[in-house]
Amino acid sequence: MYILNAELTHEYLSSPYKMSRIMTTQRSGRFSSPRTPRSTIDVTTTSPYRLATDSPSRQLQWELQQLAISAQEDFNAQLDLENEQREALHKEALNEATARHDRVRREAEQARAQLEQQILAEGRRREEEAQKETDRLRREEEQRLAANRKREEERARAAELEERKLAEAQRKEIEAAEKRQLEIRRKDAETARRLKEEQQAVTRRKEEAQAAKVEAAQNTPAPISTTSAQQAQQALQPTRSAHPNTQFEEEHQRYLTIHQRLKELRKGMASQAKQNAGLKQAMGDMRREIKKSVGQVREGKGANQNQLRNIMNVLRKAATLAEPSVDVTLYLASPPQQIDDPKGPALLVYLLNIFAKAIVAQFVDEAGVKPQIADPIGTVASHIFAISDLRWKDISLIDILIAKFHVVCPVLFGIYGDEQSYEGKRRLGWSKEEDGGPFMPQQRHFERMTGLGAGFAGISLKNYEKARAKNPYPDHHYWQALARIANIPSDQITQTHFVVLKGMIEGYEAKFLHFFGDAAIAALRHVLVELPKRSPPSVASKALAGLPDVLRREKKLVL
Known part of the structure; x- marks a missing residue:
């Protein structure tokens, strides 16, 4: 072991960088404190400055360099170790992330597969429901068609039965109509004979009265006054019958x-x-x-x-x-x-x-x-x-x-009167717009009479042959009303009568023929052809006279 130069040691230790290197070396265990040295540097074998003549400072410098190199190597080794550890950690984290990703992917694929299975199952279910609904609708349509065919067959059978019944009823009706026609002809002949006798009696009375007046005028020396002359002239003219049927x-x-x-x-x-x-x-x-x-x-x-x-x-x-x-x-x-x-x-x-x-x-x-x-x-x-x-x-x-x-509508029951007078209008059924006011206009009156004539026919021409109820107003009332109007004296018949007749007949020809047969044809000929001819001309009579052309054109009925 050698002793460091005091000055050099002080210089070296005074540097912060150098001091940190020493402290690092101490922490790494490569540089021990003087009290507990870890090892002894063999200067003779490792230092290039082995001779005593070498400068101690150089020797210290070299040793310090060696220490620095060793510390740097330790530091690099520590960094490498830490890098390896971090790399291992990163790889481990990547492996974990990869495994987690694979797990998530597998779960997503499983969820997708389950969803696809559900979608397929739902599609099959809907197809099955649609097929069931189609089958149900087809069955219902088949049932409906079968029911329609059954109803058509029942209607056909009912129509056939109805036609047979109608043919039988028509046959019976024709026989009854022929009997009625014979009776009507007998009554008409009797009525015509009676009317002819009454007309002859009236003519004889008029002739006798005229002869008496002439004889009296010849035997009277005084001249005839103007008033007497007018009365004589009126006596020579036909008189209007002002006496309605008492029974009516x-x-x-x-x-x-x-x-x-x-x-x-x-x-x-x-x-x-x-x-x-x-x-x-x-x-x-x-x-x-x-x-x-x-x-x-x-x-x-x-x-x-x-x-x-x-x-x-x-x-x-x-x-x-x-x-x-x-x-x-x-x-x-x-x-x-x-x-x-x-x-x-x-x-x-x-x-x-x-x-x-x-x-x-x-x-x-x-x-x-x-x-x-x-x-x-x-x-x-x-x-x-x-x-x-x-x-x-x-x-x-x-x-x-x-x-x-x-x-x-009194005219339906044989009532007549002068259409130009107040009392005559009242008897014919003219209505007033308000109490105490004037009579309604002619056009409105004709509309009322048309509706009432048609309404009377609608009530009286009802077929109760197949009904259990009793007919409250049988068809002979229609014939009676028609005859009463038709037999009114020609000089007493009014436009109101013609309007009511048109309302009674138009649209009811078929029902009239059903009930009365050939007699109905004769009555229609009398009412629609002969009556307008022998009556004073008017708008209403011309309208009634036009019905035969309509019947010929639309009903193929020739009167």
Whole structure:
């Protein structure tokens, strides 16, 4: 071991860098403290300065260099070790990341595979459901087609049966029509003979009166005044028959009386309703329901089932209420002679009056402009008055409706008058726009008469041959109305009569022929061809005379 130069040692240790190198060397164990030296440097073998003559400072410098080199090598070795450790750590981290990535990738692939399986399963399920739905729809379509075929077969069988029944009915109807025609011809011949005898008697009376006047004028010395001359001239002209059929007038008055009694009943029911809140509410609801349902009647097969059902329900409910009661025979034109109890439900009679009024209003307002709507309205009216539950002691109360027709359209029942006079217009059914005002214009009057004529035909030309209910107003009433108008004296027939005839006939030719056969053809020829010819010319008569051309063109019916 050697002793370092004090100055050199101080110089070396005073340098911070050199001191740090020494401290590093100490920490690494390569440079021990003087007290506990780790090893002894062999100067003779390792130092180039082995001789005593060498400078100690150089020797110290070399030793220090050796120490620095050793420290640097240790430091580099430590760095290499740390680099290796970090590299190992990095590789380990990379391996872990790679393994984690592989695990995530595998999990993602597994999830994707599961999702694909789910998608495929869902697709198969949807395909199966679609196939099931297709099969269900196909089965339903096959069932529907089978049901349609069955219905068509049933309809065909029903139509065939109906045709057979219709052919049999037509055969019977033709036989009955032939019998009726023979009876009508006999009656027409008797009527013509009677009219001819009456005309001859009138002619003889006129001739006798004229001869008496001439003889009296010749025996009188005084000159004839101007007034007497005019009277003689008028006596020579044909006189207008101003005496209507007494039987028709009596019948007309009976129905007018019924109409007046219905007005009184309406006032009486209103008076009772004021004292009974429940009755007032029920009457109001029933009246509104009837008016609403009648106002909704329209064309089309089965189109009025709901309306008819609502009206029947209201009237049947009223028929079950015995009180208040009323003498029902007061509202019948030909009441039974012997009856134990003439009482019946007043509310039913009241509501039938409301129903009849609504029906007539529909004829006036709707059928006047569109005559074909009169047939379904007439069907509803006829059906209601035919229902057994709404009859009184098996007697239909349709006289309530016919009383309305006697008021608004008297010409249907053989009534006539001078169309140019106030009283004549009133008798012919001219209406006023308002009470106390003038009569309505001619065009509006003709529309009303058209609708009422069509409505009367819609009620009276109803076929009940296959129905269990009794016909409340059989077809002979139509024939009777047609005959009464046609037999009015030519000088008394008016445009109102022609308008009503046109409304009764147009659109109802087929039904008329069905009921009366050849007799209907003869009647149509008389009414549409002969009657306009022997009557004063007018717009209405020309319109009626044009119907034969329409029948020839559209119905192939030649009169």
